[in-house]
Amino acid sequence: MDIKQRTQIYKNLGSFARKCIxxxxxxxxxxxxxxxxxxxxxxxxxxHKLVDGEGHKVGFSxxxxxxxxxxxxxxxxVTVYAFSIENFxxxxxxxxxxxxxxxxxxxGLIKEESIVNQYGVRVYFIGNLKLLSKPVRLAAERAMEAxxxxxxxxxxxxxxxxxxxxxLHSVEECCEEKWDEIKVLDDGKHEKxxxxxxxxxxxxYMAVAPEPDIIIRTSGETRLSNxxxxxxxxxxxxxxxxxxxxxxxxxxxxxxxxxxHKFCYLKKQxxx
Amino acid sequence: MPLSxxxxxSTPLDARxxxxxxxxxxxxxxxxxTTAKDNVMFILLWHVLHLILRVIYLAQEVLHxxxxxxxxxxxxxxxxxxxxxxxxxxxxxxxxxxxxxxxxVIQLLEWLSAIGVKKVCLYDREGVLKRSQGVIMExxxxxxxxxxxxxxxxxxxxxxxxxxFEFVSISDGKEAVAKAANVLYNKYYLDxxxxxxxxxxxxxxxxxxxxxxxxxxxxxxxxxxCHLGFPAWRIRYTEIVHMGQLKHKKYGLILKAIHxxxxxxxxxxx
Numbered sequence: 153m154d155i156k157q158r159t160q161i162y163k164n165l166g167s168f169a170r171k172c173i174x175x176x177x178x179x180x181x182x183x184x185x186x187x188x189x190x191x192x193x194x195x196x197x198x199x200h201k202l203v204d205g206e207g208h209k210v211g212f213s214x215x216x217x218x219x220x221x222x223x224x225x226x227x228x229x230v231t232v233y234a235f236s237i238e239n240f241x242x243x244x245x246x247x248x249x250x251x252x253x254x255x256x257x258x259x260g261l262i263k264e265e266s267i268v269n270q271y272g273v274r275v276y277f278i279g280n281l282k283l284l285s286k287p288v289r290l291a292a293e294r295a296m297e298a299x300x301x302x303x304x305x306x307x308x309x310x311x312x313x314x315x316x317x318x319x320l321h322s323v324e325e326c327c328e329e330k331w332d333e334i335k336v337l338d339d340g341k342h343e344k345x346x347x348x349x350x351x352x353x354x355x356x357y358m359a360v361a362p363e364p365d366i367i368i369r370t371s372g373e374t375r376l377s378n379x380x381x382x383x384x385x386x387x388x389x390x391x392x393x394x395x396x397x398x399x400x401x402x403x404x405x406x407x408x409x410x411x412x413h414k415f416c417y418l419k420k421q422x423x424x
Numbered sequence: 425m426p427l428s429x430x431x432x433x434s435t436p437l438d439a440r441x442x443x444x445x446x447x448x449x450x451x452x453x454x455x456x457x458t459t460a461k462d463n464v465m466f467i468l469l470w471h472v473l474h475l476i477l478r479v480i481y482l483a484q485e486v487l488h489x490x491x492x493x494x495x496x497x498x499x500x501x502x503x504x505x506x507x508x509x510x511x512x513x514x515x516x517x518x519x520x521x522x523x524x525x526x527x528x529v530i531q532l533l534e535w536l537s538a539i540g541v542k543k544v545c546l547y548d549r550e551g552v553l554k555r556s557q558g559v560i561m562e563x564x565x566x567x568x569x570x571x572x573x574x575x576x577x578x579x580x581x582x583x584x585x586x587x588x589f590e591f592v593s594i595s596d597g598k599e600a601v602a603k604a605a606n607v608l609y610n611k612y613y614l615d616x617x618x619x620x621x622x623x624x625x626x627x628x629x630x631x632x633x634x635x636x637x638x639x640x641x642x643x644x645x646x647x648x649x650c651h652l653g654f655p656a657w658r659i660r661y662t663e664i665v666h667m668g669q670l671k672h673k674k675y676g677l678i679l680k681a682i683h684x685x686x687x688x689x690x691x692x693x694x
């Protein structure tokens with residue numbers, strides 16, 4: 153048996169073993185929406201003495217693996233925190249290399265053999281896209297258009313995103329909507345206090361998906377860093393100490409087991 | 425797999441792959457039966473896995489209890505010298521059912537006061553703590569604790585300092601943002617000029633009328649690590665730590681959580 157055949161057999165065995173685990177986990181509720189804060193790429197780079205920026209590339213392949221595991225398991229919505237508005241504060245060289253990497257990977261997403269087409273994933277880019285450079289913004293818009301017909305699963309990539317910016321944007325949209333309604337009616341009646349919580353939730357960038365069930369932040373950090381603050385009221389926050397490029401199948405399994413362990417309580421909170 | 429390789433040996437490529445799929449389909453059907461939920465073996469394995477998980481949690485509880493005992497009684501001195509300057513504002517989220525045990529809440533606050541925390545924000549979803557405000561404020565209206573209490577609880581033999589409270593519930597979260605949106609709408613659209621206003625985060629912060637700073641550290645007392653709807657605008661960079669259930673609270677673990685927080689280095693995105 154040569155190396156290629158042996159690798160193929162190990163791959164098949166691995167896939168089979170994973171499917172057995174999925175079978176066991178599926179005996180109870182599988183989370184509908186998992187969000188990831190991909191923290192630890194730079195630390196990984198430093199630890200392994202890699203060139204600046206290599207950590208992000210390794211992080212990207214971790215992301216592809218995690219997406220594969222999630223979609224194989226049957227998780228319908230996956231959100232990832234790719235780039236925060238606060239990250240623009242980093243050095244121009246780092247920001248530019250991140251933007252270049254994102255443009256390259258976004259273009260890769262719409263290729264035939266990508267994971268997005270394999271699992272029928274619709275991609276959304278969530279955030280203040282006007283803050284992105286033109287090539288990245290165009291690539292994102294093209295990817296959203298190309299995957300618009302996919303309906304088996306959803307990937308939400310938070311890029312140029314912060315929760316506070318999302319809430320602010322939603323408030324602006326609500327005000328505009330209510331003002332336009334008045335202009336259309338044009339009956340001189342200017343009612344006060346017309347905006348409700350439901351109006352705000354309707355205009356959020358994340359309104360295209362239900363609230364997350366689990367938010368996984370790697371590197372052991374325990375804060376949310378302005379990510380999904382509004383949507384995480386009844387969400388399990390899970391912080392494994394592993395760095396993002398080192399995250400694997402078993403970390404996902406542990407997160408889901410914890411979710412299932414606390415499911416009754418979380419469901420009760422959601423209904424409250 | 426041996427069966428399929430034998431079959432593969434003598435058939436052309438297209439038929440080969442079709443046969444391969446057929447074999448694996450049969451295998452899958454036999455092994456996995458119908459859906460996972462109907463498969464007794466999977467359900468059994470699931471229960472075994474969760475039983476193992478419960479044992480692990482139990483072991484963790486025991487370890488935490490031992491650790492807390494060692495810290496509280498001074499056997500471990502690492503956490504005695506806390507840099508409390510870094511914890512300007514501590515928030516506590518308590519599950520509403522657990523918050524009904526006011527005596528437990530008051531004991532927790534007494535411990536925090538003994539540690540030296542000066543400002544505490546108390547949150548529970550349903551507003552149980554808000555309604556018990558009177559009882560809590562009354563307990564902490566005196567600056568020093570009486571001798572009676574120190575005989576019962578050795579932790580309270582330390583001097584208790586005055587502690588400032590803020591009581592928050594779910595109505596201070598999403599509804600407060602809706603209210604702030606209306607404030608901005610009324611101010612800039614209805615009463616303002618015809619030009620489209622430009623809102624910044626500072627405008628929304630102002631409209632939220634919240635004079636308190638963002639908490640530095642948030643301790644959750646409840647069954648799960650979940651912030652239960654704490655006002656979103658205020659926890660951007662707050663460290664969130666799960667402390668377990670209120671009835672099993674441990675003094676030593678609070679010291680440990682605060683100590684860990686004082687060692688955290690945040691980049692704030694940069």
